[in-house]
Amino acid sequence: MRYLTAGESHGPGLTVIIEGLPAGLPLTAEEINESLRLRQGGYGRGRRMQIEKDQVKITAGVRHGKTIGSPVSFFVENRDWKHWTDIMGIEPIDEDEAKDLRRVVTRPRPGHADLNGGIKYGHRDLRNVLERSSARETAARVAVGAVAKILLKHLGIELASHVVEIGGVKAEAQSISEVEKIREIADQSPVRCLDEEAAQKMMNLIDETKKNGNSIGGVVEVIATGMPPGVGSHVHYDRKLDAKIAGAVVSINAFKGVEFGIGFEAARRPGSEVHDEILWNEEQGYFRKTNRLGGFEGGMTTGMPIVVRGVMKPIPTLYKPLTSVDIETKEPFKASVERSDACAVPAASVVCEHVVAWELARALSEQFYSDQMDKMKEQIDEFRRYAREF
Ligand SMILES: Cc1cc2nc3c(=O)[nH]c(=O)nc-3n(C[C@H](O)[C@H](O)[C@H](O)COP(=O)(O)O)c2cc1C
Numbered sequence: 070m071r072y073l074t075a076g077e078s079h080g081p082g083l084t085v086i087i088e089g090l091p092a093g094l095p096l097t098a099e100e101i102n103e104s105l106r107l108r109q110g111g112y113g114r115g116r117r118m119q120i121e122k123d124q125v126k127i128t129a130g131v132r133h134g135k136t137i138g139s140p141v142s143f144f145v146e147n148r149d150w151k152h153w154t155d156i157m158g159i160e161p162i163d164e165d166e167a168k169d170l171r172r173v174v175t176r177p178r179p180g181h182a183d184l185n186g187g188i189k190y191g192h193r194d195l196r197n198v199l200e201r202s203s204a205r206e207t208a209a210r211v212a213v214g215a216v217a218k219i220l221l222k223h224l225g226i227e228l229a230s231h232v233v234e235i236g237g238v239k240a241e242a243q244s245i246s247e248v249e250k251i252r253e254i255a256d257q258s259p260v261r262c263l264d265e266e267a268a269q270k271m272m273n274l275i276d277e278t279k280k281n282g283n284s285i286g287g288v289v290e291v292i293a294t295g296m297p298p299g300v301g302s303h304v305h306y307d308r309k310l311d312a313k314i315a316g317a318v319v320s321i322n323a324f325k326g327v328e329f330g331i332g333f334e335a336a337r338r339p340g341s342e343v344h345d346e347i348l349w350n351e352e353q354g355y356f357r358k359t360n361r362l363g364g365f366e367g368g369m370t371t372g373m374p375i376v377v378r379g380v381m382k383p384i385p386t387l388y389k390p391l392t393s394v395d396i397e398t399k400e401p402f403k404a405s406v407e408r409s410d411a412c413a414v415p416a417a418s419v420v421c422e423h424v425v426a427w428e429l430a431r432a433l434s435e436q437f438y439s440d441q442m443d444k445m446k447e448q449i450d451e452f453r454r455y456a457r458e459f
């Protein structure tokens with residue numbers, strides 16, 4: 070399975086093509102739109118989210134509510150486009166006219182893609198970079214992940230995400246293990262945090278940060294249950310599933326780190342307090358006494374819940390900006406800024422969940438028969454039985 074996305078943040082919209090989905094997967098726009106709605110929420114976002122109402126228009130690959138094996142495509146409209154039709158126009162225009170219309174950006178923001186993208190593609194108008202480096206693209210990735218989540222659900226695999234830290238305010242570790250419960254609480258919380266007291270502190274901190282013209286990041290956690298053991302492979306670097314997930318998480322805009330299970334804490338503990346003892350019983354087959362390694366050993370799933378955490382840096386666009394250099398004058402400046410999010414960690418937790426879902430679905434489709442949904446399920450169920458008795 071693979072996918073491509075296209076679309077500029079203030080262009081007409083986002084286009085997605087997904088290739089390799091099994092035929093016979095029930096798929097409706099409503100289910101995908103629910104994921105898009107969750108991504109748009111979250112305390113700390115800027116005014117853009119009040120303009121957009123993200124919804125997919127399914128344009129190919131689905132007939133009477135089910136996939137037919139051909140590429141599935143979506144279009145997500147940018148409602149903001151109507152305010153940008155001149156600046157982001159697609160038809161060629163006269164160069165003199167263009168100067169007035171383009172709202173040329175020559176002042177790169179520290180922490181964004183502006184300067185590097187300008188150098189790489191030779192754009193003296195940095196808008197040509199920021200339009201695509203914008204996290205607007207994560208709407209497309211969530212639509213893709215929503216399809217993956219629907220596929221996984223048919224296979225008995227569920228995911229949820231929540232926020233564990235914002236700007237240094239940490240949520241108390243929770244003992245909730247059911248994914249459904251985590252999802253329920255996170256979806257109700259404005260910051261997608263399971264700890265109510267910490268959630269309030271996070272919101273206060275976001276308010277204060279916004280007032281000071283600053284931004285903050287945080288840590289999100291994704292949990293996936295029901296994956297069979299042995300998915301991925303130890304035999305080659307590019308077949309290790311934990312590595313693929315790590316790459317996918319860090320590919321999300323502003324994500325700078327990833328950990329599984331206890332993660333970096335493993336560096337501080339002896340082996341006896343890191344590795345998970347192996348047990349067996351008739352009902353479950355093999356399982357681990359603890360899950361400190363977060364569901365992976367040797368690049369393969371252990372069958373225990375997958376626990377992935379991602380670190381998001383603070384948003385680069387600051388209302389009280391840092392010093393940068395104008396690429397035309399080479400003079401230092403402190404840019405005046407337009408709208409921006411002050412904190413997008415809650416929204417990003419939804420993105421992270423969907424990105425992980427895609428990697429899990431793709432790994433299953435590579436390892437098992439995946440042309441037909443029913444046969445895929447049969448084969449995976451059979452593999453689960455085999456692994457239990459192994
Ligand atoms: C959901 C979400 C919303 C974001 N909103 C903004 C924003 O409003 N302003 C901004 O400057 N960056 C925002 N970012 C972060 C930038 O897109 C990101 O920092 C930029 O693409 C540069 O990539 P890098 O940080 O991965 O190096 C957001 C990221 C996510 C995931």
Ligand SMILES: C=C(O[C@@H]1CC(C(=O)O)=C[C@@H](OP(=O)(O)O)[C@H]1O)C(=O)O
Pocket residue numbers: 078115116117118121202203204205206207208322407408409410
């Ligand atoms: C559009 C989205 O996020 C955008 C991500 C983003 C950035 O620089 O990454 C900058 C902002 O764009 P704008 O200047 O248009 O408000 C965010 O709103 C979205 O999440 O759908």
